[in-house]
Structure formats: structure tokens, C-alpha cells
Amino acid sequence: MLLRRNHDLTMAEAARGPGGSRVDLVLVAAMVERGSRVLDVGCGDGELLRLLAEARNVDGRGIELSREGVNECVAKGLAVIQGDADTDLADYPDDAFDYVILSQTLQATRQPRAVLEHMLRIGRHAIVSFPNFGHWRIRLQILLGGQMPQTDNLPYAWYESPNIHFCTIKDFRQLCGVAGAKMKKAVALNPWGKPLRLTAPWWFWNLFGEQAVFLLSRKPESKGQ
Amino acid sequence: MVEAQVLTRDFSERVREAEHPHSAVVRFDADRPLRLDAGVDLSPFQIAYQTYGTLNAQRSNAVLICHALTGDQHVANVHPVTGKPGWWETMVGPGKPIDTERYFVICPNVVGGCMGTTGPSSIDPRNGCPWGLDFPVITIRDMVRAQAMLLDHLGIESLFSVAGGSMGGMQVVQWAASYPERVFSALPIATGTRHSAQNIAFHEVGRQAVMADPEWRHGRYLVEGSSPQRGLAVARMGAHITYLSDAALHRKFGRKFQDRNNPTFSFDADFEVESYLRYQGSTFVERFDANSYLYLTRAMDYFDLAADYDGVLAKAFKGTTTRFCVISFTSDWLFPTSESRAIVHALNAGSARVSFAEITTDKGHDAFLLEEPELLAIVRGFLDSAGKARGL
Numbered sequence: 001m002l003l004r005r006n007h008d009l010t011m012a013e014a015a016r017g018p019g020g021s022r023v024d025l026v027l028v029a030a031m032v033e034r035g036s037r038v039l040d041v042g043c044g045d046g047e048l049l050r051l052l053a054e055a056r057n058v059d060g061r062g063i064e065l066s067r068e069g070v071n072e073c074v075a076k077g078l079a080v081i082q083g084d085a086d087t088d089l090a091d092y093p094d095d096a097f098d099y100v101i102l103s104q105t106l107q108a109t110r111q112p113r114a115v116l117e118h119m120l121r122i123g124r125h126a127i128v129s130f131p132n133f134g135h136w137r138i139r140l141q142i143l144l145g146g147q148m149p150q151t152d153n154l155p156y157a158w159y160e161s162p163n164i165h166f167c168t169i170k171d172f173r174q175l176c177g178v179a180g181a182k183m184k185k186a187v188a189l190n191p192w193g194k195p196l197r198l199t200a201p202w203w204f205w206n207l208f209g210e211q212a213v214f215l216l217s218r219k220p221e222s223k224g225q
Numbered sequence: 226m227v228e229a230q231v232l233t234r235d236f237s238e239r240v241r242e243a244e245h246p247h248s249a250v251v252r253f254d255a256d257r258p259l260r261l262d263a264g265v266d267l268s269p270f271q272i273a274y275q276t277y278g279t280l281n282a283q284r285s286n287a288v289l290i291c292h293a294l295t296g297d298q299h300v301a302n303v304h305p306v307t308g309k310p311g312w313w314e315t316m317v318g319p320g321k322p323i324d325t326e327r328y329f330v331i332c333p334n335v336v337g338g339c340m341g342t343t344g345p346s347s348i349d350p351r352n353g354c355p356w357g358l359d360f361p362v363i364t365i366r367d368m369v370r371a372q373a374m375l376l377d378h379l380g381i382e383s384l385f386s387v388a389g390g391s392m393g394g395m396q397v398v399q400w401a402a403s404y405p406e407r408v409f410s411a412l413p414i415a416t417g418t419r420h421s422a423q424n425i426a427f428h429e430v431g432r433q434a435v436m437a438d439p440e441w442r443h444g445r446y447l448v449e450g451s452s453p454q455r456g457l458a459v460a461r462m463g464a465h466i467t468y469l470s471d472a473a474l475h476r477k478f479g480r481k482f483q484d485r486n487n488p489t490f491s492f493d494a495d496f497e498v499e500s501y502l503r504y505q506g507s508t509f510v511e512r513f514d515a516n517s518y519l520y521l522t523r524a525m526d527y528f529d530l531a532a533d534y535d536g537v538l539a540k541a542f543k544g545t546t547t548r549f550c551v552i553s554f555t556s557d558w559l560f561p562t563s564e565s566r567a568i569v570h571a572l573n574a575g576s577a578r579v580s581f582a583e584i585t586t587d588k589g590h591d592a593f594l595l596e597e598p599e600l601l602a603i604v605r606g607f608l609d610s611a612g613k614a615r616g617l
Contacts (some may be wrong), residue, residue, distance in 0.1 A: 037576075059578075067583055074550065074580040075602040079608025081569050081581035088573075096576035138520075 004020045023193035024129045024211055025051055028103055031127055031185060032056050036098035039063070041085045041115075042105030046073035061097075063088060086110045089118035091118065097123040100126040104211075105173075106130045107163040113132070116179045120218045126181065132188065134168030134206040153210065169206045176216060185215035230588065238306075239339065239346050240355060240447065240515055247305035248298055248334070249275040251378050259371050262364040269350065272375045273341025274298050274333035277317065278325035280381070286617050287381045288323055291333040291373065291389030291396035294521050295461075295513060297340040300324065300332040304511045316388075316597045322605035327617060328385060332564060333375055335368040337521050339514035342371070346447060346514040357516060358444035365392070365528045369399045373385060373407070385615055386608060388412035390593035391560065393520065395528050398568060399448075401549070402530060402541040410548040410611040412604060415557050415593040417564030418530040418538055418571075427467055428522040431460035435515045444516050457515045458506030465505045470556040470589035474498060481505025531571075538571035545572070548614070549579040550607040552593070552600065559590040 020093035025048045030037060035057050040049050043062030046069075052058040062080035064070045066074045081088075085102070086109050100123035102115065107130055119126040131153055132138075141149035148158035156163065167175070169188060176183055188209025189195045196209055205212070250273050253259065258268030275298045280287060290300050297304075301311040301318045315406035317323045317330055328365025334342035337360070345360040376384070387400045387408050394416025401411045404568055418506065420428075424504045442449045466474075478498040482488070485495065494500040549572055553565035562583050572579040586592045593600065 007396060061576075061578070067585060071582045071584065071599055074582045075599075076611075077606045079578050079580045081547070081573070081579060082583055083569075085580075091570045091573045093576060095575055165545035 004096045019076060022047065024213055025103065027187055027189070027195075027213050028127050028129055029055055031097050031213070032058060032101075034058075037061075037096075039092070039097045039100045039117070041089065041100060042108070043073065043078075043080055043103075044058060044069050046076055048081060048101065048103055049073070049078050050076065053078075081207075085115050089115065092118070092122045094121050095124065097126045098223045099123050099127055101127045103127075103129045104131065104209060107166050111164060112165050112167070113175060113179055116175060116181065116216075120179065120181055120216065123219060125184070126216040127213065128172070128216065130167065130172065131168050132206065132209045132213050133162075133166040134170060135210050136207050137191075137210075140205075151210075169209055169212045172212065172214065173202070175223065176214070180219045181216040182219045183214060184217055186212065188212045191215065230318045242306065243339055243341060243344065243346040243355075243514070246273040246334070248275055248341050249339060250274075251375060253374060253378075254457040257374065259367065259374065261361050261367050263367075265361050266372060267336070267343065267361060267363075267367075269340070270336070270343035270371070272333050272336075272343075272371060274331055274375060275300065275302060276332075277301055277313070277330040278328055280329040280379075281617075284381055285383065285385060285615060287376075287379075287384050288328040288330045288386045288570065289376070289384050289400070290317065290323070290330060290390065291368075291372070291387065291393035291400075292332060292335065293389070293391040293393045294464075295509065295518075297331045297338060298334040298342075299340075302491045306511070307508070312594060313603065315594075316604065318454050322601050322608060323386075324608075327612070328608075330494075331375075331379070331381075332436045333372055335392075335521065337517060337524060338369045339517040344514070345444070345516035345520055351508060355447040357447065360516070360520065362523055362527075363520060365395045366403065366533075368524065369396050369403055372396070372400075373404060376407070376524050379537075383407050383409060383617065384421070386410040386412060388414070388479060388604075388610065389416075390414040391416055391590065392525050395525065395530075398530055398541075399528075400503045401545060401547050402534075402589040403517065404540075404542065405547055407543045409615055410429045410550070410608070412550050412552070412607065413565075414552045415554055415560050416563075417560050417589055418528075418541070418568055419532075420526050420528050421564075425526045426468075427464065427559075428526055431464050432519050432522060434463065438515075442476050444519075446515065452510075453515045457510045457513065457518060458503075460518060461509040461513075462502040462506045465502060467559045468589055468591040470558065470587055471588035472556060473589050476587065477501075496556060529561040534572075538567065539574035542575050542577055545575060545577050547575060547577070548607075548611050550603065551579060551581045552603060553581075553583045554589070554592040555583060555585045557592065602605065 038058045038060045039060045049060040063083040070082040100119040138149040188205040191210045252271040258266035261284035285573045334340040337344045341589035350354045397413040435456040438453035440451040481497045483497045483500040529536040551563040
């Protein structure tokens with residue numbers, strides 16, 4: 001089963017051709033059960049939804065803030081609506097989805113905690129991927145350069161960045177505690193998109209992980225790992 | 226004398242198109258009355274409709290197109306009265322987003338209309354005269370109920386899609402609420418689930434313009450051989466402004482003069498925009514019945530889908546498996562995006578499969594009828610993906 005899954009994902013990834021650098025999407029997709037119902041919050045141009053539909057046969061929906069992104073998705077036949085994670089998640093009923101995914105969007109929300117709580121309410125699981133602000137290169141830029149960091153993944157100057165709520169892996173783990181989320185799985189990726197060793201301690205992830213992906217569930221219902 | 230002849234011709238042509246239209250007609254006799262929301266039966270009655278393409282063997286590729294207030298069944302063919310192209314030829318036809326080579330497209334004239342489906346200009350069987358104001362007031366739900374009877378007659382159990390803009394979109398959401406099991410996918414465009422106070426107000430102005438025309442004769446103009454053309458033209462002119470936008474009017478006409486360089490210091494149509502509106506008014510009255518205008522605007526005013534479901538719109542779509550694609554336009558102030566968003570919220574509450582796109586345009590409400598590449602791409606993509614799910 002595991003082999004087959006990886007095979008499917010590799011195929012789907014290969015189908016995107018060279019330059020498909022969104023390793024995090026493939027990682028996220030690998031956390032999603034085949035044939036499940038998925039809501040992708042901040043789905044962009046629908047790349048993850050398409051990947052999930054092709055490789056995972058999921059019944060996917062998306063919310064996207066940008067009008068261009070939405071229209072592109074709908075024209076591709078994806079079920080996507082124009083909306084805002086900060087305001088529109090409240091409209092969804094409890095347990096409407098198996099997974100609610102927030103991919104590289106958490107840091108752009110106004111109320112990350114409320115968004116995460118809604119995700120855990122709407123979905124049986126939540127999957128969150130985000131850039132780790134605790135990565136050593138970012139720390140170094142502040143420490144030595146004395147300025148807000150800019151990297152390949154986070155290329156914006158502070159005054160025009162849509163990213164208003166950066167966090168580190170350590171910060172996010174704290175948020176999970178506050179929001180009543182149980183961590184079921186976590187992966188940190190180095191700048192080359194390779195997962196860091198699972199056995200590595202959290203401080204190591206926080207220092208060397210450029211981004212992280214967490215699979216969460218609501219605490220009372222969680223069986224833990 | 227000349228005017229009298231024109232009016233007589235107008236009368237006979239209008240009644241002829243209402244009774245014997247240039248379309249297929251199905252007649253429902255006394256055994257199959259249309260039960261109206263007003264509490265009366267309409268019987269006998271008939272529905273005029275156009276079809277395009279071929280129904281497949283599984284009868285699974287039928288698309289119902291619902292027309293807007295002043296539209297009719299001639300969605301993708303030359304109009305028999307005006308000689309103009311069909312009103313949605315950008316959208317419907319061979320190779321178009323609603324592809325008549327893949328889908329069997331049906332477009333009926335609504336109940337209360339004047340192009341062959343029974344309406345106020347049809348003959349009242351009780352006295353052999355046009356119904357006029359004796360015609361019962363109809364609702365959007367009545368229109369949809371009649372369309373369902375047409376589909377029963379055609380042997381179409383389930384529609385691949387129902388599509389329409391404006392009043393057509395109202396019928397689409399009513400279809401999805403009344404017959405969810407018969408609607409595989411739905412495309413409500415530039416519409417809402419209820420008419421706003423502002424829209425009712427605009428309609429009332431239009432109706433008053435018609436009724437203020439002495440030629441209207443309390444709705445008996447067809448019997449008395451007159452024609453409230455001026456009133457209907459004014460109604461159309463007013464309504465037409467609401468279909469556009471300030472930006473579109475400015476872009477198209479600005480303050481440009483019509484065939485002159487200076488104002489005439491009179492009340493001639495000095496401005497291009499005046500001339501345009503007068504033209505819109507005058508061409509409209511050639512093809513539309515004044516009483517139909519009253520009845521159809523009333524049907525839109527009465528529309529409030531949530532009211533039938535304890536005021537909770539989400540209940541109208543509870544448990545639906547229909548795939549929705551809701552579309553609005555940024556400059557549409559008649560059915561602003563907030564109206565579409567209300568539909569989307571209601572559908573989300575039931576975690577229905579819904580897409581929603583707001584298209585950036587300055588063309589106002591009428592954008593749904595125009596060559597809008599993004600609209601066409603979205604409809605095509607939505608139907609392609611729904612078609613895959615349907616095995617088409």
C-alpha cells in the first residue's frame with residue numbers, strides 16, 4: 001500500500017514536469033487518505049487539489065482569496081470558491097470534511113489560532129504546512145544583518161509582505177496545544193526539500209527545517225501516535 | 226389611418242406568436258393543469274421551446290437553459306421576429322461552452338412570456354380574447370414547475386445541467402431546490418435567491434411607465450387594438466440602465482453628441498446615450514408584450530427562495546448532490562456579488578459541491594450575455610468536469 005501510494009505521487013509529481021518544486025504539496029498529499037473529502041484553504045491555482053484528485057481520488061473543495069486563482073481553478077473544473085480563510089471558515093458546518101488543509105497560508109492569516117480551530121472543527125484532520133521562521137538562515141539574517149529576513153521562499157520586503165504572522169516550528173507546536181490540536185504526524189524539510197530525520201530532536205528541526213508539515217486532529221477524538 | 230393599420234398588424238402578430246410560435250409547442254390539456262402558487266390552475270396551457278443537439282441514448286446529456294426577463298427560447302438561433310442572432314450564442318452552440326455537439330440543449334419560453342408559452346397575450350379559452358390582466362399572477366416556482374412538466378413530456382428524468390442568468394438564474398436555484406434529484410449540475414449566473422427592495426423599486430417604475438400609457442387601456446390593449454409602446458419603451462429604457470454600469474456607459478458613450486457637434490438646445494436625443502436608450506426602447510416593443518413585462522417583473526419581485534424554507538436558505542439545498550457553479554460580475558449592481566455569495570454560503574453550510582467565481586468586468590449585469598472570455602472558460606471548465614463525473 002505504501003509503495004503504491006508513493007508510486008502514484010511520484011507519477012503525479014513527474015507529470016508536473018521539471019521545476020515542480022512544491023515538495024511540500026507531495027508531502028501533504030501523502031498524508032491524505034485515498035477517496036476522502038478535502039477542503040484546501042488558500043488553494044492558489046489549484047495545484048494541490050489537482051494532485052489530490054489525480055493521485056488520491058479525493059473529493060476536493062478549495063477556498064482562495066485571489067480572484068485570478070479562483071477563476072483559474074474553476075476553469076480547470078475544480079470546486080473552488082472565492083473567499084477568505086479568516087472570515088469564511090465560520091460558514092462551514094462541523095465535520096464536513098475528512099481533511100482541511102492550509103498550505104503555506106497560515107502566516108498570511110489575520111487570526112491563525114481561530115483559523116486552526118475552525119479547521120479542526122470542520123475537518124476530522126487538519127494539515128498545516130508553513131515556512132519555519134526559526135531556520136538558522138533566518139535567525140542569522142536578523143542576528144548579523146539586523147534586518148527582517150528575505151529568502152527564496154519568503155522573498156517579500158517586510159513592508160509589502162502578505163505574511164503577517166510568521167512562526168517557528170516551536171511556536172506552532174505551542175499553538176497546537178492552545179488550539180486543542182493533537183499532533184499525529186510532523187515532517188520538517190531542509191532547503192532542498194528533503195525531510196529531516198524523524199528521530200532528530202525538535203530543536204534540530206526548528207533550526208534546520210526550512211518548512212514543516214503537520215497532520216493534526218482534535219484532541220478529544222485523537223488516539224495519538 | 227396608417228397608425229391604425231400598424232396597430233392592427235401588431236395585434237395580430239403578437240397573438241399569432243403567442244398562439245402559434247416559430248418553435249416546437251407542447252400543449253397540456255385539462256387533464257394536466259399547471260398548479261400555480263396563486264392557488265389556481267392554469268389549464269389548458271402550452272409551452273413553446275427550442276432544442277439544439279441530440280439527446281443521447283442514456284438520456285443523460287440534457288441541458289436546460291432558463292431565459293431572463295426579456296429573453297425567450299431563441300437562445301442560439303436567429304430570432305423569428307427580430308432577425309437577430311440568439312441571445313446566448315456566445316455560450317450555446319457547436320463547440321461553444323454549452324456545446325450542442327455534446328449536450329442536448331432545451332430552452333423553453335417561460336409561463337407568462339409572449340413567445341408561445343401561455344401568457345397574458347395568449348387567448349383565454351373562456352372567451353376567445355387575449356387574457357390580459359385576467360391572466361393569473363405567476364411565480365418563478367410556477368415557471369419551473371411548468372418546465373418540469375415539459376421535461377416529463379420529453380421523457381427526460383434527469384438534467385445534466387440547468388443554466389441561466391438573472392431571472393434565468395432564479396429559475397436555476399429554484400430547480401436545484403425543488404427537484405434536486407433531477408439536477409446533476411447547476412449554473413446560476415448574475416442572480417440571487419430573492420429580489421432586493423431596490424430591484425423591486427426599479428420594476429415598479431417600469432410597470433408604472435407601462436400602466437401610465439393611455440394606450441395600455443387597463444391591460445386590454447390587444448382587445449381594443451391599441452399598443453402601449455411608449456410606456457413599455459420607457460420601462461425598457463429605465464431597466465436597461467440597471468443592466469449596465471456607470472463605467473460601461475461612460476466608456477461607450479461618455480458625453481458624446483449623436484450626429485452633431487453642438488447641443489441643439491431642445492429635447493432631441495442630443496447625447497449618444499439618449500439615442501442608444503431610445504433605440505433600445507423602440508426595438509424592445511417590437512418583440513415584447515407589455516402585459517408579459519408586468520407579469521414577469523412581478524414574478525421576480527415575489528421570488529424569495531428562503532421564505533419557502535423557514536427563512537433559512539441553507540435548508541433549500543439541504544443534502545443536495547448537485548454540483549454548483551455560481552458566477553457574479555464585479556460591476557453588476559442589480560445582482561451584486563453579495564447575492565451570489567449568499568447562495569454560496571448556504572451551499573457551504575450543507576457542504577455542497579460548489580464553485581464560485583466573481584469576474585472582473587465593467588459591463589454590469591448584462592456581462593453574462595456578452596463575450597466574456599473568463600465567463601466562457603469557467604462555464605466550459607465546469608461543464609467539462611461535471612461531464613466527466615456524469616460519464617459524458
